[in-house]
Amino acid sequence: MNCNEAGALVAAHADDELGGFRRHSIEKHLRSCAGCATKHQGVLALRARLRAEVPYFRAPPALHTRVRAMLADTHAVAPARPRLEPNRWRWLTGGALAGCTATVLAWVVGTAVIDWRANEDVAVEAVATHVRATLNNHLIEVASSDQHTVKPWLSARLDYSPPVQDLADEGFVLAGGRLDTLEKRPVATLVYRYRQHTIDVFVRPEAAHAPSSLRTVRGFNVAYATGAGMDWLAVSDVSADVLSTFVQRLARAAASQ
Amino acid sequence: MSQHPRFEELVLPHLDAGYNMARWLTRNVNDAEDVVQDACVRALTYVGALHGSDGKAWFLTIVRHAFYDWCRRNRPAEIAPDDGTAIDLAIDPAAMDPQQAALRGAESRMLADAVAELPLIFREVLILRELEELSYKEIARIADVPIGTVMSRLARARGLLQRSPLLHAAR
Ligand SMILES: [Zn+2]
Numbered sequence: 466m467n468c469n470e471a472g473a474l475v476a477a478h479a480d481d482e483l484g485g486f487r488r489h490s491i492e493k494h495l496r497s498c499a500g501c502a503t504k505h506q507g508v509l510a511l512r513a514r515l516r517a518e519v520p521y522f523r524a525p526p527a528l529h530t531r532v533r534a535m536l537a538d539t540h541a542v543a544p545a546r547p548r549l550e551p552n553r554w555r556w557l558t559g560g561a562l563a564g565c566t567a568t569v570l571a572w573v574v575g576t577a578v579i580d581w582r583a584n585e586d587v588a589v590e591a592v593a594t595h596v597r598a599t600l601n602n603h604l605i606e607v608a609s610s611d612q613h614t615v616k617p618w619l620s621a622r623l624d625y626s627p628p629v630q631d632l633a634d635e636g637f638v639l640a641g642g643r644l645d646t647l648e649k650r651p652v653a654t655l656v657y658r659y660r661q662h663t664i665d666v667f668v669r670p671e672a673a674h675a676p677s678s679l680r681t682v683r684g685f686n687v688a689y690a691t692g693a694g695m696d697w698l699a700v701s702d703v704s705a706d707v708l709s710t711f712v713q714r715l716a717r718a719a720a721s722q
Numbered sequence: 723m724s725q726h727p728r729f730e731e732l733v734l735p736h737l738d739a740g741y742n743m744a745r746w747l748t749r750n751v752n753d754a755e756d757v758v759q760d761a762c763v764r765a766l767t768y769v770g771a772l773h774g775s776d777g778k779a780w781f782l783t784i785v786r787h788a789f790y791d792w793c794r795r796n797r798p799a800e801i802a803p804d805d806g807t808a809i810d811l812a813i814d815p816a817a818m819d820p821q822q823a824a825l826r827g828a829e830s831r832m833l834a835d836a837v838a839e840l841p842l843i844f845r846e847v848l849i850l851r852e853l854e855e856l857s858y859k860e861i862a863r864i865a866d867v868p869i870g871t872v873m874s875r876l877a878r879a880r881g882l883l884q885r886s887p888l889l890h891a892a893r
Contacts, residue, residue, distance in 0.1 A: 476877055480851065482858050511880055515852045518833040524741035528755050532737065532762050536726055684771030 466490045471501045479508035587648055587672075587698065588680045588687040594645050594654075595665045595685065595700040604663060605641035605656050615642045619653040627653035627668040628693050628719035637664070637711055647698075648672075657711075664701040664708065666715065671696050679709050692716025728769045732777030733762065739778055739854055740785040746849045747789045749838050753796075761788040779856070783864045786846070793842075800842050805875065808841040812882055836886040844879035847872055 471494045477483050478491045495502045598604045607618040616629040619642050631639045640656045640663075647667055657664040671694055680687045688709040690697045697719075699712040740761060744754040761784045772780055793800055802808035837845065843865075850861045862869045 476880070477858075477873065480858065480876075507884060508880060511884060512852055514833055515837070515848075515883075519837055519853065520834060521738075521853055522742045522745040522754070524737045524758065525751075525755070528741060528758060529737065531755070531759050532734070535759065535762060536729070536766070683773070684768070 466494045468494075468498060468501055471495070471498065472504070475501055475504045476508055479505055479512070588689075589682050590647060591665070591667055591687060591698050591700050592682040592685045594647065594667075598643065598645070598654075598665070599663070604643065604665075606643035608641040610639045610641075612639060615639065615655070618642065619644070623651055623653055625670050627655070628695065628722060629655060630715060630718050630722075632657070632711070632714065632718070635711075635714070636660070659701070659703055659707070659711070662701055662703045664699055664703060664711065666712065667698040667700070668695050669698075670694060679705055681705070688712040690716035693719035693722070695719065726766075728772070729762075729766050732769060732772060733765045733781050736778045736781045737762075740781050742853060743782055743785050743846075743849060744789055746837070746853075747786075747842065747846060748792070753792065757789050757792050758785060760792070761785040764788060779860050779864055782850070782854070783866075786864060802841060802843060805843065805871075805878070808843050809878065811841040812839075812844070833883070836883050839886075840879055840882060844875050844882065847875045848879040848883075851876055 471491055474483060474487065474491050475495075478488065478495075483491060495505055607615055609615050610631065610633070612629040612631050616627065619629070620626040622644055629639070629642070633639065636659055638658045640658050642656060643654045645652050645654045645667065647669065650669070652667050652669045655666040655668060657666065671691055679689070685700055685702055686705045686708045688699045688705070688711070690709075690713045693716065695716070697712050697716045699708050699715075701708050703711075737758070740758050741754060744757040744761070745751070748754045748757060761781070764787070765781055765784050768784075790801070800811075802811055837848065840848065846865060847861055850856045850864060851858075856864070858869045858872050861872045865872065867875075
C-alpha cells in the first residue's frame with residue numbers, strides 16, 4: 466500500500482470501518498510511514514477532544530414532560546390509530562407531516578426491494594418500484610399536468626397506449642409520468658399529487674391474474690381496479706379508502722371515454 | 723392496536739439522541755425542543771410501520787426530517803444546495819484573527835463553538851459520527867446520502883475543525 470491509497474483510508478480506519486485485508490494493509494503502512502501515521506493520530510486526537518470538550522445535550526425534563534403529555538393526549542383522542550387534533554398540532558407539524566411520510570416509510574420499506582425477487586406478488590413489486598423512484602428522486606420523467614403531453618410520451622415508448630386523465634377537480638393533480646418495469650414488462654406509471662402525498666398509478670393491459678383489490682405492503686397502500694382493458698394499480702401513503710376510491714374512479718373514467 | 727407500547731419501547735429510549743442532534747442542528751434550546759416534539763408526533767404516527775428494532779437510526783432520521791422542515795421555514799439560508807456551496811458558507815479559518823479567537827476562547831467553549839459554526843451538512847455527519855458513534859452505513863441512511871458523501875463530508879468537517887483557530891486557542 467502506498468501513501469496515496471493509505472491517505473484515502475486513514476479516516477475510515479480511524480472510524481473503525483475497515484476490515485480484513487485493507488485493515489491489515491493500512492496498519493502495516495502506518496507502522497512504517499510517519500506522514501500517514503500523523504494524519505491518523507490527528508483524527509484520533511480530534512475525536513478525543515470532541516468527546517471531552519463538546520457537550521452531549523440530554524433531553525431536558527421539560528421535553529420528557531411534553532412528550533408524555535402528547536402520548537396521554539393522543540391516547541385519549543384515538544387509541545386505535547393515533548390521529549392528531551388538527552388545530553392543536555398544526556403549529557408543530559406545519560403541514561409537513563404528510564410530506565415526510567413517503568421518505569420516512571421508504572426508510573422502513575427499503576428491504577421490500579429485495580423481497581419481491583423471492584415473491585412474485587405484483588403489489589410488493591409495485592411498492593418496491595414506488596420506493597425506489599422516491600429514494601432516487603426519479604418519480605417523474607415527463608413532467609406535465611396536461612394529459613395530452615403525458616399520454617403521447619408514454620405511448621411512444623410502450624406497445625400500448627395508456628389512458629391518462631386529470632382528476633384535479635377532485636384533488637388529484639396529474640404531475641407527470643415515467644416508465645417502469647413490472648413483472649418483467651415495461652409499464653406506464655402515472656404520478657399524481659394528492660395534498661402532500663404522491664400517488665403512483667401503474668397502468669398496463671389487463672393481466673390474467675389480478676391481485677386482490679386492496680392491500681397494505683410495508684405501510685403503503687396498494688389499490689387495484691380494472692377498466693378500459695387495463696389494470697390500474699395505485700401505490701401511495703394516502704389512506705386506503707381515498708386510494709381505492711381514486712383508482713376505481715380513474716378506471717371508470719377511462720372506460721367511459 | 724395502540725402504537726404507544728411500540729413508541730415507548732422503540733423511540734423513547736432515544737429521546738436524548740434525538741434531542742442532542744436537534745440541539746446541534748438548531749443550536750438553540752427552544753427550537754430543539756420543538757423539533758424533537760414534532761419528530762415524536764411523526765414517530766408515533768409511523769412507528770407501526772417500523773419493522774425491526776433499530777429505533778435509534780429510525781428516530782434520528784425522523785428528527786432530521788423534522789429539523790429540515792423547520793429549517794426551511796425559519797432559516798432557509800442555512801440549507802446549502804450542494805457541498806461546494808456549503809464550503810463557501812464555512813468560516814475561513816485563515817480569516818479569523820488568532821488573538822480574537824483567543825479572546826473568544828476565554829469566554830466560551832472553544833471547540834464546541836467551532837463545531838457549532840460548521841455548515842449544516844458537515845455538522846450533522848460529525849455529530850452522528852463523533853457523538854452518536856454511528857457507522858458510515860447508519861449515517862448514510864439517516865442523512866440520505868451515499869457512504870462516499872458521508873466520508874467526504876466528515877473529511878471536510880474534520881479539516882475545518884483542525885484548521886480552526888478556536889481549536890488551537892484552547893491549547
Ligand atoms: Zn504513507
